[in-house]
Amino acid sequence: MLIFLLRRLLVLLVTLAVASLAIFVILEVLPGDPALLILGMEAQDDTLAALRAQMGLDRPAPVRYLTWIGGLLSGSSGISHTYAVPVSELIGERLLITVPLALLALVVSTIIAVPLGMFAAVRRGRLGDYGVMGFSQIGMAIPNFWFGIIAILVFAVALGWFPSTGFPGWDAGAGVALWALVLPVFSLALPEAAILARVTRASVLETLGADYVRTARAKGIRERRVLWGHVLRNALIPMTTILGLQFAFLLAGSIVIESVFSLPGLGRLIFQAVSARDLVVVRDVVLLLVCFVVVVNFLVDIAYGVIDPRARRSA
Amino acid sequence: MMCRHPNFMIGVLLTGLLCVTALVSLVWTPHGFDAIAIADRMQGPSMGHWLGTDQFGRDVATRLMVGARNSILVGVVAVGIGLLVGVPLGLLAAIRGGWIDELVARGSDVVFAFPAIVSAILITAILGPGIVNAIIAIGIFNIPVFARVTRGAALQVWGMEYARAGLAIGKSGLGVTRDHVLPNIASVLIVQATIQFAVAILAEAALAYLGLGTQPPAPSWGRMLFDAQTLMTIDPKLAILPGLAIALAVLGLNLLGDGLRDILDPRLRAERIG
Numbered sequence: 001m002l003i004f005l006l007r008r009l010l011v012l013l014v015t016l017a018v019a020s021l022a023i024f025v026i027l028e029v030l031p032g033d034p035a036l037l038i039l040g041m042e043a044q045d046d047t048l049a050a051l052r053a054q055m056g057l058d059r060p061a062p063v064r065y066l067t068w069i070g071g072l073l074s075g076s077s078g079i080s081h082t083y084a085v086p087v088s089e090l091i092g093e094r095l096l097i098t099v100p101l102a103l104l105a106l107v108v109s110t111i112i113a114v115p116l117g118m119f120a121a122v123r124r125g126r127l128g129d130y131g132v133m134g135f136s137q138i139g140m141a142i143p144n145f146w147f148g149i150i151a152i153l154v155f156a157v158a159l160g161w162f163p164s165t166g167f168p169g170w171d172a173g174a175g176v177a178l179w180a181l182v183l184p185v186f187s188l189a190l191p192e193a194a195i196l197a198r199v200t201r202a203s204v205l206e207t208l209g210a211d212y213v214r215t216a217r218a219k220g221i222r223e224r225r226v227l228w229g230h231v232l233r234n235a236l237i238p239m240t241t242i243l244g245l246q247f248a249f250l251l252a253g254s255i256v257i258e259s260v261f262s263l264p265g266l267g268r269l270i271f272q273a274v275s276a277r278d279l280v281v282v283r284d285v286v287l288l289l290v291c292f293v294v295v296v297n298f299l300v301d302i303a304y305g306v307i308d309p310r311a312r313r314s315a
Numbered sequence: 316m317m318c319r320h321p322n323f324m325i326g327v328l329l330t331g332l333l334c335v336t337a338l339v340s341l342v343w344t345p346h347g348f349d350a351i352a353i354a355d356r357m358q359g360p361s362m363g364h365w366l367g368t369d370q371f372g373r374d375v376a377t378r379l380m381v382g383a384r385n386s387i388l389v390g391v392v393a394v395g396i397g398l399l400v401g402v403p404l405g406l407l408a409a410i411r412g413g414w415i416d417e418l419v420a421r422g423s424d425v426v427f428a429f430p431a432i433v434s435a436i437l438i439t440a441i442l443g444p445g446i447v448n449a450i451i452a453i454g455i456f457n458i459p460v461f462a463r464v465t466r467g468a469a470l471q472v473w474g475m476e477y478a479r480a481g482l483a484i485g486k487s488g489l490g491v492t493r494d495h496v497l498p499n500i501a502s503v504l505i506v507q508a509t510i511q512f513a514v515a516i517l518a519e520a521a522l523a524y525l526g527l528g529t530q531p532p533a534p535s536w537g538r539m540l541f542d543a544q545t546l547m548t549i550d551p552k553l554a555i556l557p558g559l560a561i562a563l564a565v566l567g568l569n570l571l572g573d574g575l576r577d578i579l580d581p582r583l584r585a586e587r588i589g
Contacts, residue, residue: 015424022425026437137322141566143517143537145524146558149544157548252430256521260544270433271525274440286437290428297427 004305012298019290023283024065038081068283078280082273087284090269096170098258098265101181102250105188106243112193114239117200118227124205132197139194144253148187148260155183165262184261188253192246199242203235210234237304244300248293323574329567337384346374348381349532357550369539369553370546378534379560385446385535386516386564389528392450393515394508397457402504404458405465406496409473410488419466423459431456431518432525439527446519446535449528453518457511464507468500502579509572513565520561536561 035051036043052058056067071077077087120132156164162183170177207213208231216226255267262268266285273281345365352372359367366375408419429437435452442448472478472495481491522528523537531538536557543553 011421011424014421015428018421018425019428023437026441029441137566137569138562140569141513141562143520143524143558143561143565145521145537146540146561149540149547149554149558152544153547153551153554248427248430252432255432255436256525259525270436274436277440279440282437282440286429286433289430289433293428293430294424 001305005302008298008301008305012294015294016291019294020069020287021065023286023290024061024068027279027283028061072284072287077284080273080278080281082276082278082281087281090281091266091285091288094264094266094269097167097263098251098254098267101184101188101254101257101263101265102247104181104185105192105250105254106247108185108189109193109196109246110243112189113196114200114232116193117197118204118232120197120201121204121208122227129201133201136194136197139191140198142191144187144191145256145260147190148184148257151183151187152260165260167261167263181263184254184257184263187260188250188257192250192253196239196242196246199239200235203238204231207231207235240303241300244296247296251289251292320574320577322570323578326567326570326572326574329563330571333383333387333564333567336380337387340377340380340384344374344377344380346377348377348534349373357546357553359552366556367550367552370542370550375553375556378539379536379556382534382536382539382557382560383564385529385533386519386561389446389450389453389519390512390515393453393457393519394511396451396454397461397511398504398508401458401461402465405462405467406469406492408462408466409469409496410492416466419462423462426455426459429456432521435518435522435527444527444530446529446533449519449522452522453515456518457515460511461504461507464503465500468503469496472496472499502575506572506576506579509568509575513568513572516561516564516568 035048035055035057039048039051049058056064059067068078075088077091079085080087080090083090116132116136120129123129152164156162163180167180168176212234213226213230216230217223221229254265255270257263258265258267259271266289270282270285270289273279273285350373352368355364355368355372356370357368358364358372361367364374364376366379369375369378404419408416431453434455435449438448438452469492475495478491478495481495482488486494519528519535520537520540523535524541526538526541529535529538531542539557540554543550543557547554
């Protein structure tokens with residue numbers, strides 16, 4: 001187990017190192033001089049040179065890369081030139097929207113999908129199964145941002161139950177803030193639930209045929225306990241992987257959903273930073289998103305190794 | 316066929332509709348896709364405009380037709396990039412194993428760490444927004460998808476006796492790959508390509524919605540939704556029709572992919588990533 005853990009950790013670190021290098025190189029070939037952009041076209045040559053020196057742009061690229069990574073590791077980030085505050089502060093604020101959004105969507109999609117998937121598996125080949133799988137196909141085909149638009153149209157504009165866009169901030173009270181997140185969370189969660197319901201159905205079906213399920217039934221254990229205790233527990237193994245993958249897609253999806261609902265999260269931040277050429281912000285936000293994905297996948301691998309010892313050997 | 320695979324038939328119908336619409340739009344559309352007529356703006360469906368007009372008086376049906384062409388273009392090229400680069404990498408990893416295999420696997424990890432939208436934002440930061448850059452971003456994401464699927468399927472074929480026998484009678488690794496591996500994994504690749512096609516259409520719509528894909532005045536379903544959002548209280552059809560088009564196209568391709576898998580080989584399971 002220890003070797004497995006160390007190996008996965010090494011892979012994690014190498015992936016992050018390569019990814020950060022890729023981000024740096026990609027932004028390095030970007031045309032345009034950040035210093036010139038801040039000062040404007042009429043800037044004097046010496047002011048320009050001074051700012052370049054202050055921003056560290058006069059140093060060679062490898063040095064700048066190491067300064068960036070070194071700074072992040074020691075907990076200090078650069079200063080955003082459009083917001084004039086440290087990037088870490090900026091990101092911290094935005095995370096308070098993006099992370100709850102993605103996590104709530106993950107929870108909601110699981111709550112919807114697991115019972116539906118199990119129901120479909122138990123009713124295999126009957127009307128209930130076709131119904132659930134039909135909805136799942138439709139759910140997978142609907143883009144989450146369209147779902148968001150339609151949700152605004154129905155629940156905000158026509159019925160007036162929810163605010164159509166915007167976020168009051170957590171200071172306005174958790175209830176008010178969460179109320180504003182209901183439509184975004186469901187827009188993110190429902191298409192994901194459609195995929196998850198299919199995965200649940202497939203893995204429950206596989207487990208239903210297992211010997212230990214037949215044994216459990218033969219022992220006279222009630223069907224309900226067989227389903228929730230024996231079947232679902234074993235079916236969870238493949239579902240962990242999917243949940244990990246889903247989290248990455250939920251994060252990416254929240255970039256779009258934040259645009260639909262005008263929520264000031266990470267997605268909006270990276271967007272504004274790209275258009276304002278605030279590259280210090282862009283690189284940190286992208287690296288953070290990549291970190292999320294890589295770390296979650298790492299945790300999934302570890303969880304997999306704990307749940308199913310066979311996975312340790314094959315990895 | 317019809318009765319045994321109803322999903323497949325629906326998939327064929329919807330995908331066929333998508334392709335025919337796109338093909339017809341090449342030679343004929345009811346109106347010009349950028350023909351502006353302010354006087355006729357936001358009309359309901361009529362004989363002249365089957366699905367009505369948008370905020371500039373442009374014909375919605377025409378724009379949806381040209382949007383279909385746009386979506387197919389994105390799907391074909393993005394899946395093509397994934398196939399052309401990913402399949403050889405996967406085959407190579409399966410033949411050689413060792414450090415090449417490791418390199419492909421770790422490279423895939425790195426690419427997968429960037430959700431397609433994030434890499435599209437990065438690429439857009441460099442090259443500016445546009446359909447070509449959106450296609451590149453989606454295509455890059457497809458490379459590791461196909462590399463992984465190819466490697467897994469190819470390794471399975473390499474474990475078969477006929478593949479080993481090929482080596483034993485003096486065929487090269489490349490020869491066995493051409494004669495045995497590729498024909499045997501073709502069905503897996505076709506199924507995966509269909510599913511990635513659907514994923515690409517969804518991704519392009521999202522990018523266009525964000526303003527990172529197809530640029531106006533060229534019509535794209537995603538962009539049409541963005542334009543419609545501010546007007547949806549005045550004219551809800553503008554916010555409904557393009558989304559319906561995306562959903563039907565993706566539904567059709569997904570059903571086609573699932574159906575093909577059932578028909579070609581019931582044991583096959585395409586990896587669903589996207």
